[in-house]
Amino acid sequence: MPHPCPAVDDVVAELVARFGPLETSVFRGQTRVELRPADTSDALRLLKDRGFDLLVDVTCVDYLEYKGAKHRYGLVYLLANTVTNQRLTVRAYLDDPDPSIRSVVPLWEGANWLEREVWDLFGIRFEGHPDLRRLVMPEEFTAHPLRKDYPLQGRGERHNFPVITRDHS
Amino acid sequence: MSIAPAEYDVTNRASEEGARSEDYLWTLNFGPQHPATHTTLRLVLKLEGERVVDAMPEMGYLHSGFEKIGEHLTFNQYVTVTDRMNYISPIANNVAWHHAVEALLGIDLTPRCRYVRTIVAELARISDHLLSNGAVGLDTGAFTFFLYAFYQREVIYDIFETLCGARFTNSYTRVGGVSQDFTPLVIEKIRAFLKTFPKTLDDMERLLTRNRIFVDRTKGVGVLTKEEAINRSATGPVARASGVTRDLRKDEPYLAYADLDFKVACASAGDCYARYLVRMQEMRESLKIVAQALENLPSGPVNVGIDQRMALPTKQQVYSSIEGTISHFELSMANRGFEVPFEESYAAIEAPNGELGFYIVGDGDDTAYRARCRPPSVLHFALFPFLIRGHTLSDVVAVLGSLNIIAAELDR
Numbered sequence: 001m002p003h004p005c006p007a008v009d010d011v012v013a014e015l016v017a018r019f020g021p022l023e024t025s026v027f028r029g030q031t032r033v034e035l036r037p038a039d040t041s042d043a044l045r046l047l048k049d050r051g052f053d054l055l056v057d058v059t060c061v062d063y064l065e066y067k068g069a070k071h072r073y074g075l076v077y078l079l080a081n082t083v084t085n086q087r088l089t090v091r092a093y094l095d096d097p098d099p100s101i102r103s104v105v106p107l108w109e110g111a112n113w114l115e116r117e118v119w120d121l122f123g124i125r126f127e128g129h130p131d132l133r134r135l136v137m138p139e140e141f142t143a144h145p146l147r148k149d150y151p152l153q154g155r156g157e158r159h160n161f162p163v164i165t166r167d168h169s
Numbered sequence: 170m171s172i173a174p175a176e177y178d179v180t181n182r183a184s185e186e187g188a189r190s191e192d193y194l195w196t197l198n199f200g201p202q203h204p205a206t207h208t209t210l211r212l213v214l215k216l217e218g219e220r221v222v223d224a225m226p227e228m229g230y231l232h233s234g235f236e237k238i239g240e241h242l243t244f245n246q247y248v249t250v251t252d253r254m255n256y257i258s259p260i261a262n263n264v265a266w267h268h269a270v271e272a273l274l275g276i277d278l279t280p281r282c283r284y285v286r287t288i289v290a291e292l293a294r295i296s297d298h299l300l301s302n303g304a305v306g307l308d309t310g311a312f313t314f315f316l317y318a319f320y321q322r323e324v325i326y327d328i329f330e331t332l333c334g335a336r337f338t339n340s341y342t343r344v345g346g347v348s349q350d351f352t353p354l355v356i357e358k359i360r361a362f363l364k365t366f367p368k369t370l371d372d373m374e375r376l377l378t379r380n381r382i383f384v385d386r387t388k389g390v391g392v393l394t395k396e397e398a399i400n401r402s403a404t405g406p407v408a409r410a411s412g413v414t415r416d417l418r419k420d421e422p423y424l425a426y427a428d429l430d431f432k433v434a435c436a437s438a439g440d441c442y443a444r445y446l447v448r449m450q451e452m453r454e455s456l457k458i459v460a461q462a463l464e465n466l467p468s469g470p471v472n473v474g475i476d477q478r479m480a481l482p483t484k485q486q487v488y489s490s491i492e493g494t495i496s497h498f499e500l501s502m503a504n505r506g507f508e509v510p511f512e513e514s515y516a517a518i519e520a521p522n523g524e525l526g527f528y529i530v531g532d533g534d535d536t537a538y539r540a541r542c543r544p545p546s547v548l549h550f551a552l553f554p555f556l557i558r559g560h561t562l563s564d565v566v567a568v569l570g571s572l573n574i575i576a577a578e579l580d581r
Contacts, residue, residue, distance in 0.1 A: 085420040109403025136229040
């Protein structure tokens, strides 16, 4: 039986043993593991059992204009161990036309709004999410504004928003 | 004329038969403009009488695309935007942003800069906790307490004004340093604050901590267990009031925290009262940190050296040395600037509200390719329906106040 708080390297080795060869890297002391999107949910469950109990953040990067990028979207799961204070970053890459991945809300309730935000701003669909609605943009908004092909000043959506008059309110 | 008994029988509930219990629920729209939300956020409450059956928080009323703007402003320009995130403690956001930028660029700060940033970040924490506890007091009916807190916030604003010229939106940090070093006047004002503030803090505690009305309204209200706090990614005072001992100042010592002696305030009850007590105690610990850091403030330059080409040199250096002139030119020209790796990193600080981190992707340019802000308020606001279920309508403001939701940080 593994130690309840094993070192980050041991956990990564266990991930490799279970999910095949993975690309890992270290930058400024932060260990990062790249996983296939299909494995991510199971791998995060394993990591949670190995002590990475705090989901710090779920976010996304759009690599559309990034030099040398092979994939369009890079999901980022930042994990932390609240006992040993180790951190681990899990990456998964997705591509158009249908970027989707299994939701981790069954593992961490905290992922609920974080995934909603990624859906809202990047258009990544989280399968199995209980309530995948937009978080910060209005419901009638059609674009995903943090994508790199969305212009900084918008596409004029604001001028086309429905105006509520006194009679209709 | 007689009254037909059946029609006027107040105990007759025959007409209600067949009705589902949900038919007796009513919906209350709370916000987005409401004095007790303090900021622009909206709650849709489902009530049964006075009891809250469910709550649906809604956010986005202040969304201004800060993360998108972060992809178009340089590392030094974006600090002005971070001021506007958690505007209750803007300097802590400045410190968090440049902490993350420096982690990406691999900059080692000077000892003086570490101490200076520690002091301002702790003053920001005191200022934040004064507001958040003051607002809880205000919402539960303790107006004097609120005024005491706000007077002290004014003193801290005054220190910041002397320090960098701005009271509210400080934009104090720069890559590799800060915009202004401490002057003797600033140090004098902080010393005066350290001397007078403990007395006010004692007064505030005497006003509220054992106040029957306040205790009754906050004790046992909005209980968050330790397991749920971790499961729902709570951080900062909210998590520490539930028994999670995580505090990045101790667990991942950054800036000067490794040198300083302080304790992490924790409670295990997890209710609104525990969150109030944790914040009160944190202010006392912050005072200890500021006092130690101020008395041990290292001498020497506050910005990194001109050889690193990260911080703007002083005018003296620009006009009297060729290195200074070159460095100034390199940093000011549009197509020059920092050497940013094609890498990404995450770095966080223990902001007054919880873990405030930035995930920055560098693409060789002065501007971040992606500047993700990990705001503690979003995860705390997501807690709200879980905490309020089963409590009464009047508890809404107590729970909301104790979570210290800042809508500008929530929506960004």
